[in-house]
Amino acid sequence: MTEPNSTPPGAGQLPGAVLTGSADSTDAGAAEAARVGREVLDRAGTVVVGAEGALRLALAAVLAGGHVLFEDLPGLGKTLAAKTLAQALGLDFRRLQFTPDLLPSDVTGSSIFNPATREFEFRPGPVFAGLFLADEINRTSPKTQSALLEAMAEAQVSAEGTTLPLQRPFHVFATSNPIEFEGTYPLPEAQLDRFMVRLRFGYPGPGGEQAIIRRRITRRQDETQVASVITAEGLLRLQAVVESVGVDDDVIDYAVRLTAATRTHPAVEVGASPRGSQALVLLGRALAVLDGRAFVLPEDLKEGAVAVLAHRLTLTPSSWAQGVATEKVVRDVLADVPTPPTVHRG
Numbered sequence: 001m002t003e004p005n006s007t008p009p010g011a012g013q014l015p016g017a018v019l020t021g022s023a024d025s026t027d028a029g030a031a032e033a034a035r036v037g038r039e040v041l042d043r044a045g046t047v048v049v050g051a052e053g054a055l056r057l058a059l060a061a062v063l064a065g066g067h068v069l070f071e072d073l074p075g076l077g078k079t080l081a082a083k084t085l086a087q088a089l090g091l092d093f094r095r096l097q098f099t100p101d102l103l104p105s106d107v108t109g110s111s112i113f114n115p116a117t118r119e120f121e122f123r124p125g126p127v128f129a130g131l132f133l134a135d136e137i138n139r140t141s142p143k144t145q146s147a148l149l150e151a152m153a154e155a156q157v158s159a160e161g162t163t164l165p166l167q168r169p170f171h172v173f174a175t176s177n178p179i180e181f182e183g184t185y186p187l188p189e190a191q192l193d194r195f196m197v198r199l200r201f202g203y204p205g206p207g208g209e210q211a212i213i214r215r216r217i218t219r220r221q222d223e224t225q226v227a228s229v230i231t232a233e234g235l236l237r238l239q240a241v242v243e244s245v246g247v248d249d250d251v252i253d254y255a256v257r258l259t260a261a262t263r264t265h266p267a268v269e270v271g272a273s274p275r276g277s278q279a280l281v282l283l284g285r286a287l288a289v290l291d292g293r294a295f296v297l298p299e300d301l302k303e304g305a306v307a308v309l310a311h312r313l314t315l316t317p318s319s320w321a322q323g324v325a326t327e328k329v330v331r332d333v334l335a336d337v338p339t340p341p342t343v344h345r346g
Helices: 016-020 023-045 052-063 078-088 104-108 142-154 206-219 232-243 249-264 274-290 298-312 317-321 326-336
Strands: 068-071 093-097 109-114 119-124 131-135 156-159 162-165 171-176 197-199 268-270
Touching: 023 052, 023 078, 023 232, 023 274, 052 068, 052 078, 052 197, 052 232, 052 274, 052 298, 068 078, 078 093, 078 131, 078 171, 104 109, 104 142, 104 156, 109 156, 119 162, 142 156, 142 171, 197 298, 232 274, 249 268, 249 274, 249 298, 249 326, 274 298, 298 326
Parallel strands: 068 171, 068 197, 093 131, 131 171
Antiparallel strands: 109 119, 156 162
């Protein structure tokens, strides 16, 4: 059913002790953050059907301060997922359809002459949002794609000699079609590396597809809406909870060994960079918090490994010609690299 886009009383409010840094407050903050995360996923699940795992990883990436790339076939809910998560998280949402003729200024903004003041005034582009959706990002030129690099890495935009900070929190969601290559520009490795995770939904099962149709009939309109669970300020506090989670040395070592193993895999020409191992640990912290834990287990890294590492790999020409998938390479690495003991020492 369609729900009003309102913020419930107390939305986004976490215990004040969350940011004190003590073990007890971190545990309490993780428990509260897990409750908020479940509510966000529950509300998003009322609109996006059959994508629980992908939504959980997308939410974890946001909590970890990262950006998300949805790469899948048309009509599987990529844009809908981004919009729904933005609504549930209380973020200002803006969407830009990327096309071959799009210019960098269409993303970042530009100066326009004001006849009344006889001065040029900068008009911010759609990237000045809490959650910016770059729809079909591979349909625009590398020049325009590069306009997002600074925003994604440093949360700022340099336009016409001026550097402007973006609002916090700031996240980029992008969609890409993996099968239509005519008129597209493949994302360069530097751009792909800026995305913490790459997610795919896949086709829903028969029951899920029926649910999609039934919910559309019940709504009596195409437009979907979910109520906000938290505010942008509340999301910042959730992200602070994730930042307070410590990580054992054994878990860090496991992340490094997983990433290093991608560089020596026979099917891989270029493996994941240190940014990949860092993203793996950061996402693992967010997944731990979503489970109500203030410590990270190797299983958290395993859950996010494919989404974090697969898009950072470059296959050898022979492997690519044979149809080897980078996801399979990561699964091979997960099977080969020994898992450390799952005993928390804190």
